[in-house]
Amino acid sequence: MGEGRRNIKEELKGEYxxxxxxxxxxxxxxxxxxxCDGCVGLPEPxxxxxxxIDALIPNPEKGKPPVLLYPDECGGCQCGCCVxxxxxxxxxxxxxxxxxxxxxxxxxxxxGEHFRVGMPNPPPPNPKPPVSGWGWxxxxx
Amino acid sequence: xDKIKWPYPILYGDEREVEADVLVLGGGIxxxxxxxxxxxRGVKVxxxxxxxxxxxxxxxxxxxxxxxxxxPIGRLTPEEVCYQRLGTYENxxxxxxxxxxxxxxxxEYEKIGAKIRDTLDEFKGAPxxxxxxxxxxxxxxxxxxxxxxxxxxxxxxxxxxxxxxxVQIYDRVMFTRLLTEGGRIGARVVGATGVHGRTGEFYIFxxxxxxxxxxxxxxxxxxxxxxxxxxxxxxxxxxxxGYVAAWRAGAKLADLELYIGPGGxxxxxxxxxxxxxxxxxxxxxxxxxxxxxxxxGKKLQWVYPDGTPIKDxxxxxxxxxGTKFYTWGGPGWPGFLVNGKYVSSWTIDWCRDHPDWIExxxxxxxxxxxxxxxxxxxxxxxxxxxxLMVGQEGKTxxxxxxxxxxxxxxxxxxxxxxxxxxxxxxxxxxxxxxxYGGCVVDWDLKTSLPGLYAAGYAALHSRGHSGAAVxxxxxxxxxxEYAMKAPEPKIDYQQVEAEKExxxxxxxxxxxxxxxxxxxxxxxxxSKIMRxxxxxxxxxxxxxxxxIWLNELREGEMRQIYARNPHxxxxxxxxxxLLDMAELITRASLARKSSVPxxxxxxxxxxEDPPEKRRRITLTMDSNGETRIGEMPLDYYLEPPFAPTLxxxxxxxxxxxxx
Numbered sequence: 158m159g160e161g162r163r164n165i166k167e168e169l170k171g172e173y174x175x176x177x178x179x180x181x182x183x184x185x186x187x188x189x190x191x192x193c194d195g196c197v198g199l200p201e202p203x204x205x206x207x208x209x210i211d212a213l214i215p216n217p218e219k220g221k222p223p224v225l226l227y228p229d230e231c232g233g234c235q236c237g238c239c240v241x242x243x244x245x246x247x248x249x250x251x252x253x254x255x256x257x258x259x260x261x262x263x264x265x266x267x268x269g270e271h272f273r274v275g276m277p278n279p280p281p282p283n284p285k286p287p288v289s290g291w292g293w294x295x296x297x298x
Numbered sequence: 299x300d301k302i303k304w305p306y307p308i309l310y311g312d313e314r315e316v317e318a319d320v321l322v323l324g325g326g327i328x329x330x331x332x333x334x335x336x337x338x339r340g341v342k343v344x345x346x347x348x349x350x351x352x353x354x355x356x357x358x359x360x361x362x363x364x365x366x367x368x369x370p371i372g373r374l375t376p377e378e379v380c381y382q383r384l385g386t387y388e389n390x391x392x393x394x395x396x397x398x399x400x401x402x403x404x405x406e407y408e409k410i411g412a413k414i415r416d417t418l419d420e421f422k423g424a425p426x427x428x429x430x431x432x433x434x435x436x437x438x439x440x441x442x443x444x445x446x447x448x449x450x451x452x453x454x455x456x457x458x459x460x461x462x463x464x465v466q467i468y469d470r471v472m473f474t475r476l477l478t479e480g481g482r483i484g485a486r487v488v489g490a491t492g493v494h495g496r497t498g499e500f501y502i503f504x505x506x507x508x509x510x511x512x513x514x515x516x517x518x519x520x521x522x523x524x525x526x527x528x529x530x531x532x533x534x535x536x537x538x539x540g541y542v543a544a545w546r547a548g549a550k551l552a553d554l555e556l557y558i559g560p561g562g563x564x565x566x567x568x569x570x571x572x573x574x575x576x577x578x579x580x581x582x583x584x585x586x587x588x589x590x591x592x593x594x595g596k597k598l599q600w601v602y603p604d605g606t607p608i609k610d611x612x613x614x615x616x617x618x619x620g621t622k623f624y625t626w627g628g629p630g631w632p633g634f635l636v637n638g639k640y641v642s643s644w645t646i647d648w649c650r651d652h653p654d655w656i657e658x659x660x661x662x663x664x665x666x667x668x669x670x671x672x673x674x675x676x677x678x679x680x681x682x683x684x685x686l687m688v689g690q691e692g693k694t695x696x697x698x699x700x701x702x703x704x705x706x707x708x709x710x711x712x713x714x715x716x717x718x719x720x721x722x723x724x725x726x727x728x729x730x731x732x733x734y735g736g737c738v739v740d741w742d743l744k745t746s747l748p749g750l751y752a753a754g755y756a757a758l759h760s761r762g763h764s765g766a767a768v769x770x771x772x773x774x775x776x777x778x779e780y781a782m783k784a785p786e787p788k789i790d791y792q793q794v795e796a797e798k799e800x801x802x803x804x805x806x807x808x809x810x811x812x813x814x815x816x817x818x819x820x821x822x823x824x825s826k827i828m829r830x831x832x833x834x835x836x837x838x839x840x841x842x843x844x845x846i847w848l849n850e851l852r853e854g855e856m857r858q859i860y861a862r863n864p865h866x867x868x869x870x871x872x873x874x875x876l877l878d879m880a881e882l883i884t885r886a887s888l889a890r891k892s893s894v895p896x897x898x899x900x901x902x903x904x905x906e907d908p909p910e911k912r913r914r915i916t917l918t919m920d921s922n923g924e925t926r927i928g929e930m931p932l933d934y935y936l937e938p939p940f941a942p943t944l945x946x947x948x949x950x951x952x953x954x955x956x957x
Contacts, residue, residue: 180524181524206350207350208349208350209354209358209359210534211349211350211470211496215305217305226302226865229524230534232569233534233569234534234693236359236533236692236693237359237693237699238359241696253696253700255573255576255700261572261701261713261714263578263669263712263714264669264711264712266673266711266712272704272711273704279704279705281705282703282704282705284702285685287685287686287698288682288685288686288689288690289413289420289448289686
C-alpha cells in the first residue's frame with residue numbers, strides 16, 4: 158500500500174444494523190447544537206410552544222436542542238413558526254430547510270443564469286429584510 | 299433515532315371537568331375573536347385548541363390581504379357587492395356581515411396591537427396608499443376593497459388579548475364530540491369532550507353555549523404518507539372535527555358536495571407542489587398583478603375581460619372599460635391574452651387543463667417555463683408584493699427568509715412559475731380551500747341546534763381571514779347573549795362514558811397488541827378511495843362503491859387502528875373525523891343529481907339545474923342516528939322567518955345595536 162493512499166477498509170470498520178427506512182424529509186428543521194440552548198430556564202422551548210402541530214419535543218437532555226419527532230407531519234405544514242419564535246434564529250440556532258422536491262428555481266434576468274434553493278455554490282444571501290423589518294415577522298413574547 | 303421516553307406525563311383515563319358560560323372550540327381567527335367578544339360581555343369563556351393558540355389555525359400563520367372593505371375607507375357599498383351573490387351557492391348573508399363589520403373589526407385588530415397600516419411610511423407616495431389613513435390597498439386601487447396588512451402580528455395580538463381578558467385557554471387539546479342534553483341527537487348542546495395531545499388526559503367541558511370554530515378540512519383527498527403532501531395553506535391538523543361533531547350531534551350541514559376543488563400546479567399540496575407563494579405564482583393572490591414572462595423573455599399581455607389590452611401597471615389595478623368594479627372571484631377580473639383570447643388570471647382559469655393555454659404552448663406562442671418577473675415593476679409594487687405580502691401571508695414569512703438567504707433577489711431575479719408544466723397535483727386530488735360547505739347558520743350564526751353557534755369556515759361559506767374574524771366576533775357576542783339567559787347545562791354522563799370508550803380504543807388496541815394499522819395507512823386509504831370513487835369522475839355507480847368501501851374500512855381496518863402515545867392518538871382521532879367527512883362528502887355528492895360548474899361535474903347528470911330549481915343539499919342525522927338528505931333554498935336567509943332584505947336583517951340581528 159503506497160504512502161498517502163486511503164485505507165478505505167479501515168475507514169469502513171464498525172457495527173452495522175438492520176434498520177427500517179428513515180422517514181423523510183430528513184433535514185426539515187435543523188438545530189445547531191452549538192447555538193441552541195434548548196431555551197434553558199423557560200417552561201418549554203419557544204419553538205415547541207409555537208409549533209402549530211406539536212411536531213417537536215423537548216430534548217431529554219436539558220440545554221440541548223429540541224427533537225423534530227414528526228418530520229413527516231412538519232413536512233405537511235412547513236409554517237416556519239418555530240424559526241420565527243426563536244430568539245437565536247439569526248445566529249443559526251434553527252433553520253427550516255425545504256425538502257429537495259420543493260427547492261424552487263429562479264433565473265437572473267440580465268445574465269440568464271439559473272439558480273435554485275440549496276444549490277451547490279449558491280449566490281450570496283440577499284440581506285434585504287421584509288417590509289418593516291424582521292421584527293414584524295411573527296416574533297412574540 | 300434512539301428510543302426516547304415520552305416527554306410528558308401520561309394521564310390516560312384521567313378526567314378533568316371544566317365549566318364555562320361560553321365554550322369556544324378552535325383557537326384560530328374565528329375562535330379567538332369569538333372568545334374575545336364573549337369575554338368582553340363579562341361571561342366566563344373557555345377556549346379549546348388542538349395546536350397552540352398563539353399561532354395555530356389557517357389564518358394564524360399570517361395574512362396579507364384584508365378583504366371586503368366598504369365605504370368610507372373603500373369605495374363600494376356592501377349592498378352593491380353582496381346582492382350580486384344572491385341566487386348562487388355562496389352565502390350572501392355571511393358576505394354581507396363580513397362587509398358590514400369589516401372596518402370595525404380591522405380597527406379592533408389595531409387596538410389590540412396588530413399592524414394594519416404603513417405607520418413607518420415605507421410606501422409614501424405609492425398609488426395604492428391612502429396618505430391620510432396610511433392604509434395600503436391591493437387589487438382594485440379605485441374601489442379599495444382590500445387592504446394589505448401585516449398579518450403575522452394578528453395572532454400574537456389576539457393571544458395577548460385573550461390572556462388579558464382572562465379567557466381559559468386549553469392548548470393541545472383536541473375536542474372530540476359535542477355533548478347534548480340527555481345525550482340525545484338533535485338536542486341542546488351543553489358542552490364537549492376532549493383529549494390532550496401530550497398527556498392523553500380526558501376533558502369534559504360543560505357550557506351554556508358553544509361556538510364551533512374548527513376551520514375547514516384537509517387530507518380527505520390530498521395525502522402522501524411521505525414527502526409531505528398533506529396540506530395547502532393551513533396546518534395539517536385541520537381535519538373537519540367540527541363538521542363531524544356537529545353532524546353527529548344532529549346539526550344541519552349543507553353543500554358538502556361542493557366542498558371540493560381540483561388540485562392545481564405550482565403551489566398548494568406541498569408534496570406535489572411548492573410552499574405557498576414561494577414560487578413565481580400566477581396573477582392572483584399575493585403576487586397580483588406581477589409580470590409573467592416566458593422562457594424567451596416574452597411578457598404575457600394583461601387584458602381586461604373584453605379583450606382590451608392593459609397598457610401600464612396601474613391598469614391592472616383598475617376595473618376595465620364599462621366595469622364599475624371587480625371583486626374576489628367575481629366578474630371583471632383582469633387576465634392574460636392567451637391564444638388570442640382573454641383568460642382570467644384567477645388561478646383555476648389558466649391551470650393545466652385550459653384549452654387556450656394548452657394551444658398557446660403547443661403552437662409556441664408561450665415557451666415554458668414561465669417566470670414571475672418583478673424586476674421591471676415600479677419599486678413600490680415589487681416591495682409590496684415580495685417585501686410585504688410574501689413577508690406576511692400564511693406560512694410565507696419563512697419563504698421570504700429562505701428565498702433571500704438562498705440569494706434570490708427580486709430586483710434582479712425572476713422566480714420560476716410551475717404552472718403549465720403538466721405536473722403538480724392531479725385534478726382528482728381535490729383541494730378544499732376556497733370551497734363551500736359547512737354548518738347551516740341563521741342570522742344569529744346559530745346552527746340548527748340550540749346552544750351551538752358556528753363561525754369561520756365551520757359556518758356555511760364564511761370566507762377568508764376577515765370572514766373568520768367578523769363571524770367569530772358575531773358568534774361570540776350572540777353565544778354570550780344566549781348564555782346569559784340560558785338554563786344550567788346538564789351533562790349526560792352515559793354520553794361521556796361512551797365517548798371515553800371510543801377515544802381510548804386505539805390505545806387499548808396498542809396495549810393489547812391487537813392493533814394492525816397506523817393512522818397514516820388509514821389516512822392514505824381514505825384519500826385513495828375518495829380520489830378513485832368521488833374524485834374526477836363523479837357518477838352513481840362509482841360513488842356507491844366508494845360508500846361501500848368507506849363503510850368496510852369503518853367496520854374492518856379502522857377497528858384495528860392503534861396509537862402508541864397521546865400524539866398518535868390525536869392523529870388517529872383525526873382519521874376518524876376524516877372518515878366521517880369522506881362519508882358526508884360522498885353522501886352529499888350522491889344526493890345532488892345535477893352538476894355545479896366548474897368543479898362539481900357528474901358524468902351521469904352533466905346538466906346544471908335551471909336557476910329556479912337550484913337548491914342546497916342538506917345532511918342531518920335524525921334521532922335514530924340515520925342521516926337524512928334534505929334540501930333548502932339558496933337564499934334561505936331571506937326567507938321567513940327572516941326579513942326579505944340583507945339590510946333589514948342586519949338591522950334586526952346585529953349584536954352591536956347598530957341601525
